[in-house]
Amino acid sequence: MDFAFLGSTWLTLLSGLPLTLKLASGAVSCGFVLALAVAAMRVSGSRLLSGPAQAFVFAFRGTPLLVQVFLIYYGLGQFRPFLQEWGLWPFFRDAYWCALLALSLNTAAYSGEIIRGAIGSVPAGQIEAARACGMGRLTAARRIIGPIALRQALPAYSNEIISMVKATSLASIITLMEVTFIAQKLISQTFRAVEIFVCAGSIYLLVNVAITRAVWALEWWLSPHLRARPREPAALEAAHA
Amino acid sequence: MPEPVLSAGAIRKRFGHLEVLKGISLDAGAGEVISILGASGSGKSTFLRCLNLLEVPDDGRIALGGEAIAFKQGRRGPEPADRRQVQRLRQRIAMVFQSFNLWSHMTVLQNVIEAPVHVQKRPRAECVAEAEALLAKVGIADKRDHYPAHLSGGQQQRAAIARALAQKPEVMLFDEPTSALDPELVGEVLRVMRQLADEGRTMLVVTHEMGFARDVSSRVVFLDGGRVDCSGPPAEMFGAPPTERFGRFVQTHR
Numbered sequence: 001m002d003f004a005f006l007g008s009t010w011l012t013l014l015s016g017l018p019l020t021l022k023l024a025s026g027a028v029s030c031g032f033v034l035a036l037a038v039a040a041m042r043v044s045g046s047r048l049l050s051g052p053a054q055a056f057v058f059a060f061r062g063t064p065l066l067v068q069v070f071l072i073y074y075g076l077g078q079f080r081p082f083l084q085e086w087g088l089w090p091f092f093r094d095a096y097w098c099a100l101l102a103l104s105l106n107t108a109a110y111s112g113e114i115i116r117g118a119i120g121s122v123p124a125g126q127i128e129a130a131r132a133c134g135m136g137r138l139t140a141a142r143r144i145i146g147p148i149a150l151r152q153a154l155p156a157y158s159n160e161i162i163s164m165v166k167a168t169s170l171a172s173i174i175t176l177m178e179v180t181f182i183a184q185k186l187i188s189q190t191f192r193a194v195e196i197f198v199c200a201g202s203i204y205l206l207v208n209v210a211i212t213r214a215v216w217a218l219e220w221w222l223s224p225h226l227r228a229r230p231r232e233p234a235a236l237e238a239a240h241a
Numbered sequence: 242m243p244e245p246v247l248s249a250g251a252i253r254k255r256f257g258h259l260e261v262l263k264g265i266s267l268d269a270g271a272g273e274v275i276s277i278l279g280a281s282g283s284g285k286s287t288f289l290r291c292l293n294l295l296e297v298p299d300d301g302r303i304a305l306g307g308e309a310i311a312f313k314q315g316r317r318g319p320e321p322a323d324r325r326q327v328q329r330l331r332q333r334i335a336m337v338f339q340s341f342n343l344w345s346h347m348t349v350l351q352n353v354i355e356a357p358v359h360v361q362k363r364p365r366a367e368c369v370a371e372a373e374a375l376l377a378k379v380g381i382a383d384k385r386d387h388y389p390a391h392l393s394g395g396q397q398q399r400a401a402i403a404r405a406l407a408q409k410p411e412v413m414l415f416d417e418p419t420s421a422l423d424p425e426l427v428g429e430v431l432r433v434m435r436q437l438a439d440e441g442r443t444m445l446v447v448t449h450e451m452g453f454a455r456d457v458s459s460r461v462v463f464l465d466g467g468r469v470d471c472s473g474p475p476a477e478m479f480g481a482p483p484t485e486r487f488g489r490f491v492q493t494h495r
Contacts, residue, residue: 125342132293133356133408134332136324143359147346225345225388 002195009186010199016179017203023168023178024207026100028161031107038112043119053112060109066170068106073098073174099171107164114160118153119145151222158215162208169204179203244307246271246443247334247412252291252301254284261287262298263467269412272441276454276475279464280490285447286339288464289414292445293334294327305330306411332361335405339417341397343389349376349400350385353407361408368407375403379433395426399433406437413437415446451494455479463487 041053060068076083076092083089091097122145130140172181183200187193220227245268254262261284269275279285290296292303294310299318303310310330311322321327343352353372357363376382379399381392389397398418405413415434419427431453438444438457448454454461455475462472463486471483482488 123342123345125338125340126344128295129336129338129342129344132295132331132336132338133404134328134330134360135356136328136360139359143355144344148344151346225347225390 005192006195006199009196012186013179013182013199013203016177016182019176020168020178023099023103023171024165027103027107028164030100030104031111034104034108035111035115038108039115039119042112042116057109057112060106065102065106065167069099069102069170069174072102095174095176099174099176103164103167107160110160111157114153114156115149118149121152122148154215154219158212161211165207165211166204245269246306247292248304249292250302252288252298254287254291254296254298261467262291265464265469267462269443269445271443273460274438274444274446274458275460275462276458277445277447277462277464278454278490283464284467285464286416289416289445289447292414293331293336294321297321305333332408333411334414335408335410336414336416337401337405337418339420341389341401343397343401345389348386348388349381352400353404356404357407372403372407375406379403393426394422395429398422398430402433412443412445415444415448417447417449419448419450449494463490
């Protein structure tokens, strides 16, 4: 094993990590906001709102992310005069923004469904109790439905965050110099594909381990009501005696 | 006769082809404790849920302290004309549910102060002090920082009663408050309810507890097939059942 080569490769690949993280965090943040809107439209009960949301989810969940990246980056280039007229060209000309848009829309479709499912799992009785004490819809969403749904959504949502980190590697094919792009470049120079991809894979792995741990911690912190009952003060005193 | 606190007139409700309520009228005066009895499917829970608009009646009148709830004709039948009015009135009618429905992500104390602080917008410190007094009153002061999942059914229901009291309601609705409890836990909840009745609170109680209906309530209403079959003071009702149906009901629910 050529540890010196592995070490230098790892360091070189690491220079792509900031872009990878920027794409992933940007996509997850924008996607989350969009997902909230999608979920809100889906549960609104109005067909006028839930219809478009459903179509959006159907389209972005049913097609490969790679195709979406291509369509946005290369496809929209065909409408350049139109985009220029609207002043949107600087945005769609830039591979970074195109990748971010594709990733955001994709995760919004998946996360929207996760959030919708979580909202649906909030016990009806607890929503009823909120209505019965005179709570308005917004207060109930903020105080009761949101917090309960958030706890429900976290495990599935952490999966989605992890897939997004991995999905940023697709940005390499539209020339963004993130981890995978650098890996491919190194391979074309050295032809040592196995070592380089092992290094690249380990970087993604480390990031995802960190994310998994962070979500676990968040889940634990948000779920005192699901943990074992705290010990009674009396029992504690007895234990000290 | 003084103005009733809560007045319901000719309430009708149907679910699909099934007409559950066929015109039920009931006035609750201040301090009255009304037990609503009936076989399952007689419409008693639906009637109670109509009073705070958890179910919207198809027809009829509801008024709280003389203020009538305004209805308009919606696409799918009548609906409240003004959602804010309903929210305002619900703050004055507290409800206790069969399955407690405490908010699972909040401690007992947080449950109790939720409506006062976030709906009625009263100062938090004042609400906490009141909540502690209420929890002491229902006998679970030591559970204030516990989550509902860590309490027994009887403790949860008493917490739910404290939560209802925290609204400072003019009327309290109880929807089969002891039906989900193990038999040995029923007593502790009934004791709290009896205490509330003794304080002169206006209560409407859908229940299967004949003992409570007979000993605590000031009036018993017996529903059958979506109508009021008979009603009256418990002594008369249980002493000499006015209708054959109620007689049979009492026989089977000893």
